[in-house]
Amino acid sequence: xSASAQLVATASPLQRLIAPLxxxxxxxxxxxxxNPAWSWARPLARVVARRVEAQDAVTLVLRPNRHCGKxxxxxxxxxxxxxxxxxxxxxxxxxxVPGKNGLIEITVKRMEGGKLSTHLCRxxxxxxxxxxxxxxxxxxxxxxxxxxxxxxxxGSGITPLISLTRQLAKRNMPVDLKLVYWAxxxxxxxxxxxxxxLAARHPGFQxxxxxxxEAEVLADEARGLIHQAQxxxxxxxxxxxxxxxxxxxxxxxxxxxxxxxxxxxxxAEGFTPAAPIQADAGAETTVRVQLRQSGRTLEVPSGASxxxxxxxxxxxxxxxxxxxxxxxxxxxxxxxxxxDILTGETHTEPGTQVRLCVSRATSDIExxx
Amino acid sequence: MSKPQQRNLSPxxxxxxxxxIDALRARTVADLGARDARYIRNVVKAVRFINIGGRAALxxxxxxxGMWLVxxxxxxxxMLSVAKILENxxxxxxxxxxxxxxxxxxxxxGKTYEWDIVGTSDNWRxxxxxxxxxxxxVHGMDDDVGYGVLRLFPEQSWSxxxxxxxxxAIIFALLFQWGVAVQDLRIGRYFLGRISAKDLAKQAAPxxxxxxxxxxxxxxxxxxxxxxxxxxxxxxxxxANGIRNIWTYTVIFCGHFTADVETFPKSIVKNETRAxxxxxxxRGSSNLSGGFLLNVMTGNLSHQIEHHLFPDVPxxxxxxxxxxxxxxxxxxxxxxxxxSMTRQxxxxxxxxxxxxxxxxxxxxxxxxxxx
Numbered sequence: 137x138s139a140s141a142q143l144v145a146t147a148s149p150l151q152r153l154i155a156p157l158x159x160x161x162x163x164x165x166x167x168x169x170x171n172p173a174w175s176w177a178r179p180l181a182r183v184v185a186r187r188v189e190a191q192d193a194v195t196l197v198l199r200p201n202r203h204c205g206k207x208x209x210x211x212x213x214x215x216x217x218x219x220x221x222x223x224x225x226x227x228x229x230x231x232x233v234p235g236k237n238g239l240i241e242i243t244v245k246r247m248e249g250g251k252l253s254t255h256l257c258r259x260x261x262x263x264x265x266x267x268x269x270x271x272x273x274x275x276x277x278x279x280x281x282x283x284x285x286x287x288x289x290x291g292s293g294i295t296p297l298i299s300l301t302r303q304l305a306k307r308n309m310p311v312d313l314k315l316v317y318w319a320x321x322x323x324x325x326x327x328x329x330x331x332x333x334l335a336a337r338h339p340g341f342q343x344x345x346x347x348x349x350e351a352e353v354l355a356d357e358a359r360g361l362i363h364q365a366q367x368x369x370x371x372x373x374x375x376x377x378x379x380x381x382x383x384x385x386x387x388x389x390x391x392x393x394x395x396x397x398x399x400x401x402x403x404a405e406g407f408t409p410a411a412p413i414q415a416d417a418g419a420e421t422t423v424r425v426q427l428r429q430s431g432r433t434l435e436v437p438s439g440a441s442x443x444x445x446x447x448x449x450x451x452x453x454x455x456x457x458x459x460x461x462x463x464x465x466x467x468x469x470x471x472x473x474x475x476d477i478l479t480g481e482t483h484t485e486p487g488t489q490v491r492l493c494v495s496r497a498t499s500d501i502e503x504x505x
Numbered sequence: 506m507s508k509p510q511q512r513n514l515s516p517x518x519x520x521x522x523x524x525x526i527d528a529l530r531a532r533t534v535a536d537l538g539a540r541d542a543r544y545i546r547n548v549v550k551a552v553r554f555i556n557i558g559g560r561a562a563l564x565x566x567x568x569x570x571g572m573w574l575v576x577x578x579x580x581x582x583x584m585l586s587v588a589k590i591l592e593n594x595x596x597x598x599x600x601x602x603x604x605x606x607x608x609x610x611x612x613x614x615g616k617t618y619e620w621d622i623v624g625t626s627d628n629w630r631x632x633x634x635x636x637x638x639x640x641x642x643v644h645g646m647d648d649d650v651g652y653g654v655l656r657l658f659p660e661q662s663w664s665x666x667x668x669x670x671x672x673x674a675i676i677f678a679l680l681f682q683w684g685v686a687v688q689d690l691r692i693g694r695y696f697l698g699r700i701s702a703k704d705l706a707k708q709a710a711p712x713x714x715x716x717x718x719x720x721x722x723x724x725x726x727x728x729x730x731x732x733x734x735x736x737x738x739x740x741x742x743x744x745a746n747g748i749r750n751i752w753t754y755t756v757i758f759c760g761h762f763t764a765d766v767e768t769f770p771k772s773i774v775k776n777e778t779r780a781x782x783x784x785x786x787x788r789g790s791s792n793l794s795g796g797f798l799l800n801v802m803t804g805n806l807s808h809q810i811e812h813h814l815f816p817d818v819p820x821x822x823x824x825x826x827x828x829x830x831x832x833x834x835x836x837x838x839x840x841x842x843x844x845s846m847t848r849q850x851x852x853x854x855x856x857x858x859x860x861x862x863x864x865x866x867x868x869x870x871x872x873x874x875x876x
Contacts, residue, residue: 156718157722157726159619160612161612162553164612165549165553166553178611216609218542218608218609218610220538220539221537221538221539221540221541221542221543221607221608222538222607222608222609223608223609223610224609456631456634456635456636456639457635457638457639459639459779459782460817461634461638461639461816461817462630462634462635462638462639462816463602463603463606463615463616463630463634463817464630464631464634464635466603466606466615466616478527479531479534485609487609488606488607488609489603489606489607489609489614489615489616491603
């Protein structure tokens with residue numbers, strides 16, 4: 137759906153009435169002075185509370201405006217904030233079970249050098265506003281959960297799994313659930329008091345924490361990165377369980393190798409780094425360019441400018457000066473990384489504008505064309 | 506062509522000059538951040554508040570007696586003019602260049618911003634961002650050389666109708682926003698039989714819609730809101746639009762039509778390197794010297810040279826880039842054309858008068874000959 141069609145579809149009768157007189161930017165300006173989360177069409181959410189969850193991890197409680205879509209436990213949303221003047225977007229799982237009041241929570245782990253995570257953990261204040269994207273992700277609660285489940289969480293991989301655990305607890309734990317939770321150190325473990333309480337209250341729920349970088353582990357803690365012997369020891373009944381794994385890419389791959397064939401079912405979500413895949417500017421390969429509006433996918437050489445590459449494939453994107461001056465060929469890049477041919481700078485931020493005539497793709501990318 | 510006055514740079518000098526300009530751009534772009542975001546948002550704030558203040562003053566004035574009405578009306582017109590000038594120049598023009606694209610703010614995107622003027626942003630992006638900025642001052646390629654209305658350089662052909670151009674120049678100044686609105690429609694094509702009336706009407710449809718929206722806003726809705734003060738507000742809006750027209754015309758003409766500005770033949774753009782392009786931008790542009798107020802009110806086109814070198818760098822940076830550009834120019838023996846508004850605009854008036862009469866280009870080597 138195009139942006140304008142979306143605007144019409146979500147406009148209220150009052151909005152349709154005043155639309156000829158008031159432009160969305162004008163409305164957003166004056167409405168934003170009264171309440172920064174008010175907007176003509178943008179899905180914004182105000183931070184209403186902030187809680188430190190663990191070392192370098194903060195939970196933000198958000199009150200979305202009426203343009204934000206519904207989010208179910210286990211799914212994630214794109215969160216955007218302005219960092220040093222630049223709108224920066226990353227994806228975060230919601231960690232609560234949204235109730236009648238509509239509040240949603242995200243838990244952000246600060247990554248070293250992470251632009252948005254550092255901003256959200258350290259600089260963001262209660263009362264400020266974030267922009268939210270639509271929810272996505274496959275790991276949602278089935279209609280009738282049953283059987284024996286196993287959650288494997290590593291680091292911030294706990295975030296979708298805590299919301300599912302909370303949802304199961306709300307439904308009085310209809311499944312036999314074991315949560316194995318890896319973290320580097322004890323101080324980085326999130327939600328532990330609550331998880332212990334849930335384990336005490338629900339006989340069908342067991343919690344196992346595993347620490348990878350702690351010198352001494354306590355009696356009820358396990359130790360070490362995920363491996364075969366450890367998993368067999370911690371989950372002897374793996375074959376009977378449906379597995380949901382979430383964590384960094386490497387963790388998820390190992391978990392898949394160890395559990396996919398043994399377990400009843402295996403579902404996983406890995407966090408891929410936002411960094412460019414291909415750092416070497418000299419090497420020329422082929423990249424996949426996905427075009428959102430026309431629905432086409434093309435294979436183009438990474439060495440050429442995107443404008444030339446698309447033209448060679450028979451497309452005719454709008455262009456002007458072909459030297460980066462006039463911005464006629466500017467187009468939204470939804471994901472992937474590009475390099476500025478003039479300066480050699482690499483741009484990885486999703487949802488930003490690229491000048492096709494002076495940019496080349498350094499990874500698979502998706503464009504609004 | 507007109508007024509060649511500078512020595513040619515050797516290929517090596519030209520390359521080093523281009524590299525210095527590139528480096529200045531790179532270090533400025535690398536430093537963009539919260540400061541620039543705050544600046545443009547403050548401009549948005551100023552536009553909105555001054556605009557509403559001016560409109561309120563005009564309406565309030567309509568209900569006041571005698572001299573109070575006159576005072577409030579003048580205040581209202583002044584504020585509304587300032588708001589429109591700021592919106593068109595420091596906000597609209599600069600945002601539409603994509604100067605703030607890097608922020609990712611959906612309301613400040615060059616591709617989608619729509620400004621408070623009868624011309625559509627889409628036409629402007631084509632005639633101005635592309636044609637004028639890529640082919641600056643190239644005869645037959647940059648429509649902004651006289652806007653098809655005025656003869657300002659001896660290379661433009663003379664006809665007896667040019668004798669009346671001082672008069673057209675004044676009419677053009679008063680109606681400047683309309684000139685901008687129809688520029689891309691190239692209505693002349695119709696009279697030359699190159700386009701049918703139907704096709705022209707089709708191409709003009711978006712402009713028509715924009716014109717209607719602007720007219721309804723300034724000459725119907727706001728006057729109606731004033732009730733019995735309809736004509737007071739109507740006249741205020743009319744005068745404010747006119748003041749904006751004259752001011753923008755003056756600033757823009759000072760940018761490319763002063764005495765020492767150079768224009769170029771079409772052949773110049775063939776195989777032009779980036780360094781050549783930079784050089785052409787400097788030789789084809791002229792600055793206005795002044796302070797912060799002049800910079801803001803001209804949308805930083807007081808730094809026309811810097812704007813033409815770096816059209817998509819946030820304009821609030823031009824003032825701090827200017828001394829470096831000036832220093833680079835001095836070292837390479839390139840004339841850096843700057844002067845007070847009075848000085849620069851009197852030169853523009855001289856050009857309008859002088860070239861209404863027949864004139865011939867000086868027979869000299871083209872200054873930007875290819876090495």
